Amino acid sequence: MTAKADASPARLTFGKKLRAARRAKDMTLEDLAEASGMNWSYISQVESGHRNIAVDNMWKLAQGLGVELKELL
Amino acid sequence: MTAKADASPARLTFGKKLRAARRAKDMTLEDLAEASGMNWSYISQVESGHRNIAVDNMWKLAQGLGVELKELL
Numbered sequence: 001m002t003a004k005a006d007a008s009p010a011r012l013t014f015g016k017k018l019r020a021a022r023r024a025k026d027m028t029l030e031d032l033a034e035a036s037g038m039n040w041s042y043i044s045q046v047e048s049g050h051r052n053i054a055v056d057n058m059w060k061l062a063q064g065l066g067v068e069l070k071e072l073l
Numbered sequence: 074m075t076a077k078a079d080a081s082p083a084r085l086t087f088g089k090k091l092r093a094a095r096r097a098k099d100m101t102l103e104d105l106a107e108a109s110g111m112n113w114s115y116i117s118q119v120e121s122g123h124r125n126i127a128v129d130n131m132w133k134l135a136q137g138l139g140v141e142l143k144e145l146l
Contacts, residue, residue, distance in 0.1 A: 010132035010142050052127045059083035069083050073143040 010073060012049045014058065017072040019047040021065050036064030083146060085122045087131065090145045092120040094138050109137030 022032050033040035037060060045051045046061070053061075062069040095105050106113035110133060118124045119134070126134075135142040 006129075008129040008132035010135075011128045014128055052129050054125045054127045055084045055087055055131065056079070056081040056125050058128065059081035062083075070143040070146040073146060 007049045007052070011052060014053070014072050015047045015049045018043075018061060018065070021067055021072065022047075025065065027065070032061070032064050036060045038064075080122045080125070084125060087126070087145050088120045088122045091116075091134060091138075094140055094145065095120075098138060100138070105134070105137050109133045111137075 022029075027035070029040040029043050032038075032043055036043070038057065042051065043061065046053050046057075058072070059069055062072055065072075095102075100108070102113040102116050105111075105116055109116070111130065115124065116134065119126050119130075131145070132142055135145055138145075
C-alpha cells in the first residue's frame with residue numbers, strides 16, 4: 001500500500017469515480033471483484049486511493065463495470 | 074518489463090497516444106523525461122507497451138506533456 005498523501009490527483013479521481021460508477025450500477029465490491037477477476041479488498045483500497053494501480057488493472061475494473069476507462073479519469 | 078503479449082488494450086492505447094502527443098509537440102524522449110521527472114528509456118518502453126505503468130506515473134507523463142490524462146486513453 002502506498003501512502004495516500006503521495007497519491008496523484010489522477011489516482012484519487014480514479015478511485016472516487018470507480019466507487020461512484022460501481023454504486024450507480026448497484027454492484028457490491030464482491031460483485032465487481034467477480035466481474036473483474038480481482039480481490040474485493042484490493043478494489044476497496046483502490047477506491048480509497050491507497051493503491052497506485054497499474055493500467056492493466058484499471059482496464060480490468062472498467063471492463064468489469066462495463067464502462068470506458070476514460071470515463072473513470 | 075512485462076511481456077507486451079499480456080498488455081491490456083488500454084496499455085497499448087496509452088503508449089501510442091503518449092508517443093503521438095509527444096511528437097505533436099516536437100518533444101524528444103529526453104524533453105519529456107525532463108518535463109515529467111522520469112527516465113527517457115522507461116518512457117520509451119511505456120510508449121511501446123512494454124511497461125504496465127501505474128496511474129501516478131501516467132499522471133506525471135500527462136502533466137509533462139501538458140495534456141489531460143483522459144486524452145491519452
